[in-house]
Amino acid sequence: MDIDFEANLSPDVLGEFAHLVSERALTGETMLLNMGPQHPSTHGVLRLLLELDGEEVVNCIPDIGFLHTGIEKNMEAKTYLKAETMTDRLDYLNNLGNNLTYVMAIEKLADLDVPPRAQAIRVLLTELQRISSHLVWVGTHALDAAAMSVFLYCFRDRERILDIFEMVSGQRMMTTYFRPGGLWRDTPVEFEAAVRDFVRYFPPRVEEYANLLTKNPIFMRRTKEIGHLDPQTALQYGVTGPMLRAAGIEHDLRKAQPYSGYELYDFDVPTHTDSDTYARYLMRMEEMRQSNRIVEQALNKLPLGPVRSNNRKYVTPPRSEIGISMEALIHHFKLWTEGFLPPKGSVYAATESPRGELGVFLESDGGPTPYRVHWRTPSFTNMQILPILAKGHLVADLVLLIGTVDITLGDVDR
Amino acid sequence: MMNEELQTIAADLKERFAANLYEFRDEVSLILNPGDIVAFSRALRDEYDFELLAEETAVDYWPEQAPRFHVVYRWRSLKRNLIIGARVPLDGNSPSMPSLVEVYQNANWFERELWDMFGIHFEGHPDLRRVIMPADWVGHPLRKDYPLGYEEVQFTFNYTEINQRKPYATE
Numbered sequence: 001m002d003i004d005f006e007a008n009l010s011p012d013v014l015g016e017f018a019h020l021v022s023e024r025a026l027t028g029e030t031m032l033l034n035m036g037p038q039h040p041s042t043h044g045v046l047r048l049l050l051e052l053d054g055e056e057v058v059n060c061i062p063d064i065g066f067l068h069t070g071i072e073k074n075m076e077a078k079t080y081l082k083a084e085t086m087t088d089r090l091d092y093l094n095n096l097g098n099n100l101t102y103v104m105a106i107e108k109l110a111d112l113d114v115p116p117r118a119q120a121i122r123v124l125l126t127e128l129q130r131i132s133s134h135l136v137w138v139g140t141h142a143l144d145a146a147a148m149s150v151f152l153y154c155f156r157d158r159e160r161i162l163d164i165f166e167m168v169s170g171q172r173m174m175t176t177y178f179r180p181g182g183l184w185r186d187t188p189v190e191f192e193a194a195v196r197d198f199v200r201y202f203p204p205r206v207e208e209y210a211n212l213l214t215k216n217p218i219f220m221r222r223t224k225e226i227g228h229l230d231p232q233t234a235l236q237y238g239v240t241g242p243m244l245r246a247a248g249i250e251h252d253l254r255k256a257q258p259y260s261g262y263e264l265y266d267f268d269v270p271t272h273t274d275s276d277t278y279a280r281y282l283m284r285m286e287e288m289r290q291s292n293r294i295v296e297q298a299l300n301k302l303p304l305g306p307v308r309s310n311n312r313k314y315v316t317p318p319r320s321e322i323g324i325s326m327e328a329l330i331h332h333f334k335l336w337t338e339g340f341l342p343p344k345g346s347v348y349a350a351t352e353s354p355r356g357e358l359g360v361f362l363e364s365d366g367g368p369t370p371y372r373v374h375w376r377t378p379s380f381t382n383m384q385i386l387p388i389l390a391k392g393h394l395v396a397d398l399v400l401l402i403g404t405v406d407i408t409l410g411d412v413d414r
Numbered sequence: 415m416m417n418e419e420l421q422t423i424a425a426d427l428k429e430r431f432a433a434n435l436y437e438f439r440d441e442v443s444l445i446l447n448p449g450d451i452v453a454f455s456r457a458l459r460d461e462y463d464f465e466l467l468a469e470e471t472a473v474d475y476w477p478e479q480a481p482r483f484h485v486v487y488r489w490r491s492l493k494r495n496l497i498i499g500a501r502v503p504l505d506g507n508s509p510s511m512p513s514l515v516e517v518y519q520n521a522n523w524f525e526r527e528l529w530d531m532f533g534i535h536f537e538g539h540p541d542l543r544r545v546i547m548p549a550d551w552v553g554h555p556l557r558k559d560y561p562l563g564y565e566e567v568q569f570t571f572n573y574t575e576i577n578q579r580k581p582y583a584t585e
Contacts, residue, residue: 016549020541065546073555077562108439235465235492238520251492345438348488348497350468361486363473374486376469384523413546 017049020061025051030058033395037066041144041399044409050395057398060390062383067413075373079339080106080180083370088174090375091411093133096125096165097353099178104259105349105362106180110314110342118182118307119261124195124298125168125177126260126351127291131202132161133354134284134291141281141403142213145222150212157205164194180340181309192299199296206288213281223277227389227401230275237388238381241356242283243405247275253352264301265294277404284406287354314340339368346372355379355406379411420496423462427454436501443486443499448511451502455489455517464489464498467514470524472532476558480505483534487514504534513539531556 024030036047045066051059071090075083087098100122107114114122139154162172168187169177177184213219229239231247244251252269254262270286272279309315316335317328344366350359356378365371382405389401417440424442428435431454433444446454458464468488475482481503488499504511513536514521525536526545533554536542544551553560568576 016543065544065548068546070555073562111439236519238466238468238518240466249492256492256495346473346486347439348441348469348499357468357490359469359488361469361471361488372471372473374469374471376471376488380523381520384520 055394060387067409091408096129101351105360108347112181116303117305127294130291132158181315183307226277246272246279246283248273377411379407463493464491466490467518474558510535
């Protein structure tokens with residue numbers, strides 16, 4: 001096929017994107033380039049339509065939806081308990097955080113109590129999850145800046161965390177370990193030793209990665225003063241999480257509105273004022289150190305006791321009771337077939353995920369399935385800031401900017 | 415117990431916009447007319463320090479027609495450490511209401527998602543296209559009258575029969 005590159009571009013060729021590019025693209029002064037959805041540096045299946053003036057990004061139009069799995073629609077057709085397995089698949093780097101947000105919404109709706117041991121284990125595991133998510137982030141971010149070895153080290157350490165998840169839930173990633181009213185079951189005997197091993201192992205490792213990157217001149221030149229975001233724009237676009245904290249606004253739901261007993265732990269919320277890619281790197285490194293502190297404290301004062309609420313209308317009875325109690329057998333049967341029936345109403349529960357505010361809006365019509373579930377995911381909201389960050393930077397920097405927003409495509413598309 | 419500051423703000427706004435209150439589990443939402451939403455959120459942002467639009471979504475009450483939809487908003491104030499919500503009832507199968515993009519920029523994708531998933535039209539939205547489903551998709555999947563859809567299970571005895579009516583891609 002002959003392509004006349006000098007000719008004007010017809011708006012029909014662009015279809016639904018025609019009104020988003022500038023006039024210069026139509027006359028051929030700037031070039032339109034498609035990036036993704038199979039590009040490895042887009043961290044999944046993100047498609048970007050770029051308008052380039054030479055190497056410089058004039059305009060960047062994100063096109064999402066390639067990983068849409070209809071989770072919200074599917075959850076409406078399943079009982080509350082069965083729908084929980086779908087929450088693992090949303091943000092696949094924050095599975096336990098998704099579980100926690102969802103069960104918190106159910107507990108709020110049904111007014112359920114959670115025993116202190118279950119609360120502490122939840123905090124411990126979600127903080128391990130935050131470390132593992134940030135490890136993937138640091139690894140891939142360094143890889144985008146062409147530092148290969150950090151990626152391998154980070155994934156090696158992440159395996160240790162995933163081994164702990166497998167130990168407690170039987171699955172490395174698709175955990176569904178937190179259940180409404182507590183946990184699926186108590187932790188196995190090897191659990192405490194494995195976590196203690198990790199909290200001792202990890203602090204020297206994180207310093208090792210910091211030594212590889214923090215003062216690395218190549219990494220600093222690639223990240224400093226790239227993708228500046230001023231705090232007012234960040235708030236206008238609803239940006240939360242490390243992105244907002246790097247812009248100098250100290251907002252962390254774990255401190256602001258403590259859930260699951262976060263008020264019992266001593267930790268700092270790091271903030272920075274530079275608000276560039278380098279500052280956001282420093283934020284996440286510091287968050288890993290703080291998370292390690294929380295894990296250690298949670299482990300040291302892990303209370304003893306039951307891990308599930310005694311409310312038999314919502315929580316299945318322990319296996320040992322089923323053999324001796326008719327009531328327990330009936331509850332077990334009813335809960336696994338019909339499910340439970342929470343009162344009518346709607347609630348919103350939010351947690352601080354590694355990426356920002358992760359919220360669930362849950363509406364119940366009094367039936368056994370959720371009437372409507374909406375996931376307010378941090379990646380979806382933070383993603384909108386990318387065109388603003390990218391404007392005026394080079395294509396090579398854009399790759400780092402996608403990394404700095406820290407998106408998970410499962411979280412964006414749901 | 416519900417926060418006193420939140421109660422005062424909710425009572426003020428209730429009077430000002432002639433709204434109804436919906437309270438459940440320490441959360442408060444105001445039920446507003448579609449026409450008031452822009453002025454309401456402007457007041458929240460400028461007078462009551464609700465800096466973040468935390469979420470915007472919708473619920474479909476089909477087969478109910480009046481109202482068929484509720485558009486649900488939630489704002490977060492970092493300064494006051496509060497959350498406040500609003501619900502806007504909308505009637506009919508192809509509802510329309512004012513867009514919030516001029517007040518909160520991140521309403522852009524939320525409203526595109528609502529158009530995509532529920533078919534709610536937002537007046538004054540700069541770029542109301544589908545965001546998640548493909549551009550040529552027919553229907554609005556999160557509506558209650560949109561079937562969930564499933565794939566038929568093939569057994570040995572009806573394998574070919576079902577195979578014949580499967581919508582394979584052609585090219």
